[in-house]
Amino acid sequence: MHIEREQVGSDVVLKVAGRLDTPNAKPFEASLMEVVSTTDGGLLVNLAGVDYVSSSGLRALLVAGKAMRSAKRKLTLSSLQPQIREVFDISGFSTLFEIS
Amino acid sequence: MPAPTASSLISCLDVQARIDDITKATGWLGALAEAEAWPQATRFALELSLEEALTNVVSYGFRDSDAVPRIRIECHRLPEGRIAVRLIDNGVPFDPTTIAEPEVPASIEDARIGGHGIQLMRNFLESLAYAREGGENHLTLVAGRPD
Numbered sequence: 001m002h003i004e005r006e007q008v009g010s011d012v013v014l015k016v017a018g019r020l021d022t023p024n025a026k027p028f029e030a031s032l033m034e035v036v037s038t039t040d041g042g043l044l045v046n047l048a049g050v051d052y053v054s055s056s057g058l059r060a061l062l063v064a065g066k067a068m069r070s071a072k073r074k075l076t077l078s079s080l081q082p083q084i085r086e087v088f089d090i091s092g093f094s095t096l097f098e099i100s
Numbered sequence: 101m102p103a104p105t106a107s108s109l110i111s112c113l114d115v116q117a118r119i120d121d122i123t124k125a126t127g128w129l130g131a132l133a134e135a136e137a138w139p140q141a142t143r144f145a146l147e148l149s150l151e152e153a154l155t156n157v158v159s160y161g162f163r164d165s166d167a168v169p170r171i172r173i174e175c176h177r178l179p180e181g182r183i184a185v186r187l188i189d190n191g192v193p194f195d196p197t198t199i200a201e202p203e204v205p206a207s208i209e210d211a212r213i214g215g216h217g218i219q220l221m222r223n224f225l226e227s228l229a230y231a232r233e234g235g236e237n238h239l240t241l242v243a244g245r246p247d
Contacts, residue, residue: 019162052144069208
């Protein structure tokens with residue numbers, strides 16, 4: 001897994017590549033929560049480079065999503081590959097997150 | 101769960117009860133998928149389901165057990181292009197097929213953390229079967245039904 005961080009105005013963009021699986025879930029969650037706790041704008045997670053996601057990866061996004069929602073901040077996901085989109089659809093996550 | 105009929109064992113792998121060995125297991129399965137030229141959907145279904153099942157075993161299977169962990173993964177070729185992955189462990193009895201799926205939440209505030217693994221397995225696999233045999237959990241994942 002590889003994560004690139006970019007500041008766009010008051011928002012942060014995280015470009016994620018690789019596998020969002022169980023071994024990578026903790027560092028992925030830590031990267032998301034680091035943005036949540038150290039910035040105060042929106043967060044865009046670009047998943048174009050992610051070719052695999054399991055429930056552990058979903059869990060990390062949900063933890064960050066809940067934290068952003070309670071802080072009344074916007075978390076957006078973008079550029080999901082078709083198989084990743086299918087995982088989001090099956091788990092109901094497509095309706096929980098704003099996806100562009 | 102009866103043994104898959106007319107199956108042939110392609111390969112097997114022993115792993116330790118640790119998170120890092122999940123990467124070893126999915127890597128092993130990915131290499132088999134390449135060697136056997138499985139369709140992408142079959143590979144994804146089995147890799148994802150093996151990870152979900154193995155994550156449960158590694159995280160909870162031996163937490164309340166004095167047993168020395170033994171975890172074995174077998175891959176069988178079935179008729180008509182189907183593939184079976186069997187996960188055998190001597191952890192505490194756990195039948196994931198009985199786990200209820202999380203309800204679809206109305207909002208992210210209501211969303212429950214966890215329980216999505218079994219939901220994904222049921223959706224991507226053709227069948228998911230459990231048996232407790234000889235003090236071991238036997239979980240069989242089947243995918244690859246021809247279109």
